[in-house]
Amino acid sequence: MAGSQFGKIFHISTFGESHGKALGVVVDGCPAGLSLSEEDIQEMLERRRPGKNLKMTQRKEGDKVEILSGIFDGKTTGTPIAMVVWNEDQRSKDYGGIAHAFRPGHADYGFFAKYGFRDYRGGGRSSGRETIARVAAGAIAKKMLLELGVSVRAKVIELAGISLTESREKAELLAEQKILSLREQGDSAGGVVECLVEGLPAGIGEPVFDKLDASLAKAVMSIGAVKSVEIGDGIEASKSLGSENNDAFFLKQEQGFDSFMGSLQKGSNHAGGILGGMSDGSTIRIRAGFKPTPSISKEQQTVNEAGEAITIAIKGRHDPTVVERANVVVEAMTALTVLDALLENLSARLDYVKKAYQK
Numbered sequence: 560m561a562g563s564q565f566g567k568i569f570h571i572s573t574f575g576e577s578h579g580k581a582l583g584v585v586v587d588g589c590p591a592g593l594s595l596s597e598e599d600i601q602e603m604l605e606r607r608r609p610g611k612n613l614k615m616t617q618r619k620e621g622d623k624v625e626i627l628s629g630i631f632d633g634k635t636t637g638t639p640i641a642m643v644v645w646n647e648d649q650r651s652k653d654y655g656g657i658a659h660a661f662r663p664g665h666a667d668y669g670f671f672a673k674y675g676f677r678d679y680r681g682g683g684r685s686s687g688r689e690t691i692a693r694v695a696a697g698a699i700a701k702k703m704l705l706e707l708g709v710s711v712r713a714k715v716i717e718l719a720g721i722s723l724t725e726s727r728e729k730a731e732l733l734a735e736q737k738i739l740s741l742r743e744q745g746d747s748a749g750g751v752v753e754c755l756v757e758g759l760p761a762g763i764g765e766p767v768f769d770k771l772d773a774s775l776a777k778a779v780m781s782i783g784a785v786k787s788v789e790i791g792d793g794i795e796a797s798k799s800l801g802s803e804n805n806d807a808f809f810l811k812q813e814q815g816f817d818s819f820m821g822s823l824q825k826g827s828n829h830a831g832g833i834l835g836g837m838s839d840g841s842t843i844r845i846r847a848g849f850k851p852t853p854s855i856s857k858e859q860q861t862v863n864e865a866g867e868a869i870t871i872a873i874k875g876r877h878d879p880t881v882v883e884r885a886n887v888v889v890e891a892m893t894a895l896t897v898l899d900a901l902l903e904n905l906s907a908r909l910d911y912v913k914k915a916y917q918k
């Protein structure tokens with residue numbers, strides 16, 4: 560399927576459907592010499608696995624990754640790394656009732672309109688399970704970034720309209736109660752994930768169409784159910800004044816011009832670490848707004864493939880909110896984008912190229 564590839568240098572190509580044989584990814588362009596094991600990938604996949612708490616779908620998915628190629632003696636060889644997760648828990652019958660109906664809020668109608676027929680089992684390629692491939696590739700990107708002193712970490716900061724930024728424990732409990740009650744009512748809720756990138760040097764990102772913020776927005780918006788992406792203050796910046804929104808620059812200490820690179824600091828970070836499409840050396844701050852899970856068991860009006868108006872109540876095991884499982888997906892997409900931009904930056908200056916090829 561066109562549209563299943565991402566990244567220029569650290570390039571990924573994903574495949575597989577929710578209820579097909581397997582999901583997987585081929586990572587091409589990973590430099591040789593990175594130590595990598597299935598455990599490194601599995602650790603990150605565990606964070607998106609369903610059934611860990613009552614707010615998550617109770618589907619049991621083993622999601623055990625197998626690395627098929629690209630590793631020798633525990634290290635990447637520079638050749639394509641193919642990874643696969645075999646599908647185990649496929650209850651296609653759960654979807655029988657809605658096989659020919661377009662679920663409101665889901666991708667069914669779009670797929671049908673585009674291709675003329677669709678894989679209705681669990682949403683096929685539009686299922687949340689598609690994100691397994693992104694997370695597996697993201698785990699390699701994160702490991703490589705750590706080698707470069709760059710960390711990427713996402714967390715849920717709002718759930719079902721409840722902010723988790725203050726008194727987190729109490730707020731989490733409130734949000735959990737709200738989501739469980741929504742689940743009882745056959746409904747669902749959304750939320751917000753914030754991702755921080757620390758340790759990225761200044762100057763990463765390619766003006767003008769491949770600005771770092773533009774690439775991050777595309778990467779994160781490509782995750783199912785994401786409806787907004789903000790960098791730094793995001794939409795709030797449009798309400799503030801220039802004097803409030805500009806982040807003042809300071810020198811860490813008095814230094815001459817030649818040595819000031821890397822020692823510039825900002826008094827605030829409204830920009831979210833990106834200016835002119837390039838990193839400014841401060842923390843990159845991205846927020847992703849997720850809509851409520853579309854598949855709900857509450858009765859809804861819709862239309863089927865025969866053009867008949869019908870009422871549906873979606874059975875099957877769905878997340879009352881996708882946000883907690885999607886958290887790690889935001890982290891993965893961010894890591895893939897930042898690593899690709901870092902690798903691309905290697906050819907930005909003659910002296911970088913000379914350094915690599917000096918005799």
Ligand SMILES: Cc1cc2nc3c(=O)[nH]c(=O)nc-3n(C[C@H](O)[C@H](O)[C@H](O)COP(=O)(O)O)c2cc1C
Nearest residue numbers: 665666685686687783784853854877878881884885
């Ligand atoms: C990790 C993850 C899990 C998801 N789980 C479900 C689910 O159980 N049921 C569902 O209807 N949608 C789920 N979704 C959302 C759908 O994939 C998404 O809403 C759908 O493809 C329509 O695309 P759109 O919302 O981006 O327009 C999940 C998304 C993610 C990222």
